[in-house]
Amino acid sequence: MQLSGFFSGKTADDLALTDAGYYQEHGINFVLNDKVIELDTNNNRVITSSGRIESYDKLVLATGSYPFVPPIPGSDQAHCHVYRTIDDLEAITESGKVSKTGVVIGGGLLGLEAANALSNLGLDTHVVEFAPRLMAVQLDNGGGALLRRKIEQLGVKVHTEKATSEITVGEFCRYRMNFADGSFLETDTIVFSAGIRPQDELARQFGLEVGERGGIVINDQCQTSVPNVYAVGECALWQGQIFGLVAPGYQMAKTAASHIKGEQLSFSGADMSTKLKLLGIDVASIGEVHGNTPGAQSYTFSDEIEQVYKRLIISQDGKKLVGAVLVGDAQAYGTLLQLLLNDMTLPDNPSVLILPDTGEENSAGLGIEALPDSASICSCFDVSKGDIKQAVAAGCCTMSDLKETTKASTGCGGCSALTKQVLDAELAALGFTVNNHICEHFAYSRQELTDIIRIKKISTFAQLLDSCGTGLGCEICKPAVGSILASYWNDYVLEDAHIELQDSNDLYLGNIQKDGTYSVVPRIAGGEITPDKLITLGQVANEFDLYTKITGGQRVDLFGAQLHELPAIWKKLVDAGFETGHAYGKSVRTVKSCVGSTWCRYGVDDSMALAVNIENRYKGLRSPHKIKFAVSGCTRECAEAQTKDIGIIATDKGWNMYVCGNGGMRPRHGDLFACDLDQQTLQSYIDRLLMFYIRTADRLQRTSVWLENLEGGLDYLKEVVIEDKLNLAAELEQEMQSNINNYQCEWKTTLQNPEKLKRFKHFVNSDTTDSHLAFELEREQRIPVKKVQQQSIKIIELTE
Amino acid sequence: MNQWTTICKHQELSENSGVCVLFEEQQVAVFYCKRSAALYAVSNFDPIAQANVISRGIMGSTQEQTYVASPLYKQRFDLNTGICLDSPEFALKTFSVRVEAEQVQLKKAG
Numbered sequence: 021m022q023l024s025g026f027f028s029g030k031t032a033d034d035l036a037l038t039d040a041g042y043y044q045e046h047g048i049n050f051v052l053n054d055k056v057i058e059l060d061t062n063n064n065r066v067i068t069s070s071g072r073i074e075s076y077d078k079l080v081l082a083t084g085s086y087p088f089v090p091p092i093p094g095s096d097q098a099h100c101h102v103y104r105t106i107d108d109l110e111a112i113t114e115s116g117k118v119s120k121t122g123v124v125i126g127g128g129l130l131g132l133e134a135a136n137a138l139s140n141l142g143l144d145t146h147v148v149e150f151a152p153r154l155m156a157v158q159l160d161n162g163g164g165a166l167l168r169r170k171i172e173q174l175g176v177k178v179h180t181e182k183a184t185s186e187i188t189v190g191e192f193c194r195y196r197m198n199f200a201d202g203s204f205l206e207t208d209t210i211v212f213s214a215g216i217r218p219q220d221e222l223a224r225q226f227g228l229e230v231g232e233r234g235g236i237v238i239n240d241q242c243q244t245s246v247p248n249v250y251a252v253g254e255c256a257l258w259q260g261q262i263f264g265l266v267a268p269g270y271q272m273a274k275t276a277a278s279h280i281k282g283e284q285l286s287f288s289g290a291d292m293s294t295k296l297k298l299l300g301i302d303v304a305s306i307g308e309v310h311g312n313t314p315g316a317q318s319y320t321f322s323d324e325i326e327q328v329y330k331r332l333i334i335s336q337d338g339k340k341l342v343g344a345v346l347v348g349d350a351q352a353y354g355t356l357l358q359l360l361l362n363d364m365t366l367p368d369n370p371s372v373l374i375l376p377d378t379g380e381e382n383s384a385g386l387g388i389e390a391l392p393d394s395a396s397i398c399s400c401f402d403v404s405k406g407d408i409k410q411a412v413a414a415g416c417c418t419m420s421d422l423k424e425t426t427k428a429s430t431g432c433g434g435c436s437a438l439t440k441q442v443l444d445a446e447l448a449a450l451g452f453t454v455n456n457h458i459c460e461h462f463a464y465s466r467q468e469l470t471d472i473i474r475i476k477k478i479s480t481f482a483q484l485l486d487s488c489g490t491g492l493g494c495e496i497c498k499p500a501v502g503s504i505l506a507s508y509w510n511d512y513v514l515e516d517a518h519i520e521l522q523d524s525n526d527l528y529l530g531n532i533q534k535d536g537t538y539s540v541v542p543r544i545a546g547g548e549i550t551p552d553k554l555i556t557l558g559q560v561a562n563e564f565d566l567y568t569k570i571t572g573g574q575r576v577d578l579f580g581a582q583l584h585e586l587p588a589i590w591k592k593l594v595d596a597g598f599e600t601g602h603a604y605g606k607s608v609r610t611v612k613s614c615v616g617s618t619w620c621r622y623g624v625d626d627s628m629a630l631a632v633n634i635e636n637r638y639k640g641l642r643s644p645h646k647i648k649f650a651v652s653g654c655t656r657e658c659a660e661a662q663t664k665d666i667g668i669i670a671t672d673k674g675w676n677m678y679v680c681g682n683g684g685m686r687p688r689h690g691d692l693f694a695c696d697l698d699q700q701t702l703q704s705y706i707d708r709l710l711m712f713y714i715r716t717a718d719r720l721q722r723t724s725v726w727l728e729n730l731e732g733g734l735d736y737l738k739e740v741v742i743e744d745k746l747n748l749a750a751e752l753e754q755e756m757q758s759n760i761n762n763y764q765c766e767w768k769t770t771l772q773n774p775e776k777l778k779r780f781k782h783f784v785n786s787d788t789t790d791s792h793l794a795f796e797l798e799r800e801q802r803i804p805v806k807k808v809q810q811q812s813i814k815i816i817e818l819t820e
Numbered sequence: 821m822n823q824w825t826t827i828c829k830h831q832e833l834s835e836n837s838g839v840c841v842l843f844e845e846q847q848v849a850v851f852y853c854k855r856s857a858a859l860y861a862v863s864n865f866d867p868i869a870q871a872n873v874i875s876r877g878i879m880g881s882t883q884e885q886t887y888v889a890s891p892l893y894k895q896r897f898d899l900n901t902g903i904c905l906d907s908p909e910f911a912l913k914t915f916s917v918r919v920e921a922e923q924v925q926l927k928k929a930g
Contacts, residue, residue, distance in 0.1 A: 460883075461881075485855075492880055493881070494880030494881065495878040495894060498878055498880070499878070516835060519834060520834075520836035520878070520879065524892070527876055527891070532876070532891055534871065534892065535871050536873040536892075779834075783840050783841055784828050784832045784833075784840065784841055785827050785832075786841075786842040792865070792871070
């Protein structure tokens with residue numbers, strides 16, 4: 021199901037489960053581009069098309085499946101595709117470029133994903149389904165009907181009970197699809213998504229038992245009819261069923277591996293419950309929903325206003341869950357699935373499980389304590405509650421730790437809320453108070469302090485300490501509060517009341533270096549600079565003998581300035597039209613850009629102008645951690661926008677926005693947040709997202725970690741920023757505007773203030789300077805004298 | 821003989837943070853805690869980072885101890901004793917300091 025990720029910018033490498041390196045590391049010889057054409061079970065060997073002969077003791081067939089294309093005349097034409105491999109997706113994308121209309125044949129889960137893909141390519145999209153409703157396997161009539169309504173509201177047209185009889189030449193479009201009932205539909209592109217068939221050719225040809233309708237027959241140990249040959253995944257048929265999901269495939273692989281090692285796991289079928297988001301609509305199906313359980317009864321909740329449908333099917337005695345359908349709101353999925361999988365007794369009034377949350381504590385949430393240790397929390401990686409307990413006992417205290425150790429919640433991510441609950445419950449059980457207090461001086465999280473400062477309109481640290489703190493403060497809470505105050509009121513950071521809050525760099529508006537000198541970085545918006553300004557930088561560097569280096573953010577960094585030199589250096593820079601680059605702050609740094617359509621023969625849009633505009637809009641914005649942007653003028657992505665907090669890439673229809681990427685110690689690709697935006701919408705999304713980040717992040721938390729810890733993740737962030745679910749958009753935009761209105765170049769302000777200039781002296785009582793400083797030359801530039809470091813310095817890590 | 825030397829005016833200190841003064845050819849960091857009306861004076865040289873930067877650190881407290889955190893690698897030094905809270909094998913030299921008639925004074929070594 022990760023296939024659709026390809027359309028949101030993931031590459032084949034991102035989607036691959038492993039790489040060549042993994043095989044090498046584990047001593048696995050793997051051969052590509054060589055098909056096995058003969059299976060000789062008598063002599064235990066396989067022969068490939070290139071003539072390679074390999075013998076085996078045990079053989080595992082994992083040949084997968086292929087997409088089923090119904091035998092319709094005309095289905096083999098150039099713009100008829102299947103939705104299966106990355107090659108297919110690329111072919112669909114190519115067809116999309118020369119098409120206006122697209123049809124998906126098949127209204128199942130994958131078909132709707134394909135429809136989403138076509139719709140994202142800008143095609144007028146139709147879904148044609150043979151059954152009377154969408155997702156006929158997973159949904160009941162009520163759920164299918166609501167899903168259809170919602171999908172149609174998104175502009176995708178749905179045609180049910182249509183059997184395609186032939187595909188001919190169209191009158192208005194490339195093709196015409198004629199249906200058995202005499203009606204027709206015209207389209208330029210067709211995508212078949214009519215289910216899968218097991219790839220059992222080899223087994224069939226060489227005498228392994230296969231099912232009547234295909235599939236290599238396996239037993240509970242995943243052995244085929246030849247005991248030393250196993251089959252796993254979508255090619256295998258277990259008790260008459262093919263499992264087309266990832267989790268059962270992994271389960272079979274484990275079973276086969278354990279049997280080969282002489283252990284005794286057995287495959288006992290798999291739960292086919294599913295939860296997914298189709299075209300932005302939450303859909304979930306649990307257990308058996310088609311009334312095949314004798315005596316089963318049901319509860320139905322249907323809200324036509326909010327467009328939510330939930331049906332709960334329970335056993336005859338009312339004690340156990342049989343199945344459930346959720347459309348429009350699938351929050352109850354985790355709870356319901358656990359009830360089913362662990363055969364737990366339902367609460368006295370099961371309807372609360374699907375009734376909307378009235379804000380009161382009710383029993384809708386399943387007590388995590390009630391789950392047995394064997395309960396599977398993450399089905400993608402088969403992580404049980406017991407596994408999580410163990411990991412927590414071994415020291416995992418955060419979601420990121422837990423993800424790294426157990427892989428829980430790193431597959432489809434559907435279990436993240438549940439995983440977090442188990443984590444919190446375990447931490448509490450082990451006696452950890454889950455304490456997010458910022459430090460010993462404030463019994464509040466950064467987010468809570470932000471709320472207090474914003475709502476009580478607190479403007480100094482002293483007021484905050486009086487109103488809700490103790491002690492003198494410290495190097496943790498002071499800069500954090502300084503940052504929050506700056507985000508909201510954007511006062512001059514060297515006001516008397518704020519000086520004590522400024523960390524090493526902000527305190528003197530420069531970046532402190534190992535010898536106590538500073539580096540100077542003026543703003544060069546988008547990396548665009550006139551020759552005259554570049555000359556000024558050179559002259560200043562020359563005059564003050566500053567070591568000069570080009571930074572990764574497309575600016576120039578001048579090193580080795582002493583405290584008393586900073587005002588003179590900045591006077592020259594400000595006079596030449598430079599402003600501070602805020603390189604010293606936890607704040608907006610740079611907007612990196614490629615040159616864009618102005619010069620580049622591949623450029624699709626003017627990335628340079630956008631980058632300069634954005635940098636000038638957000639410059640000086642103080643935030644929980646530094647924020648970097650980049651703008652690329654085309655999909656070649658020369659500005660590396662996907663490694664930035666906010667990345668923007670030009671498309672032929674506007675700008676794609678990526679969020680929460682970062683380079684550095686733990687690199688993370690940004691997630692595609694919205695497509696084809698105009699500049700106005702882009703700007704409002706950035707306003708909202710950044711202010712929401714400032715409001716809710718922890719101190720020193722980059723946007724990447726923030727997003728990973730945000731409950732509800734990317735989808736939730738989209739709901740807040742794009743759909744304005746919290747009704748905050750206007751407020752966030754207004755806060756950003758007020759911050760922008762209060763922008764000042766801190767160096768310009770400082771230069772105009774003789775009192776503040778007095779701070780820039782090494783001694784308050786002498787004009788001499790720091791005699792300890794010593795320099796030498798290296799590659800024609802001045803650097804601090806290299807000392808032999810006796811031992812490595814223990815750095816106290818204030819970041820997480 | 822008067823053991824106290826005036827080094828600057830009280831108003832030249834920085835509220836709840838530090839300044840560096842030259843005293844008998846030594847660099848001394850003087851901190852002024854407005855909240856407790858206390859003054860502290862310690863050596864400006866950070867023995868761990870090997871640089872004259874202590875006066876530029878952030879003042880803080882933990883339990884009853886008042887300290888300064890080095891601006892370079894964030895080790896905390898107790899402002900009363902000079903001892904490093906994070907690596908007690910390191911310590912800053914301490915000086916006696918007082919305010920007399922709005923003048924900040926340091927005491928000459930014995």
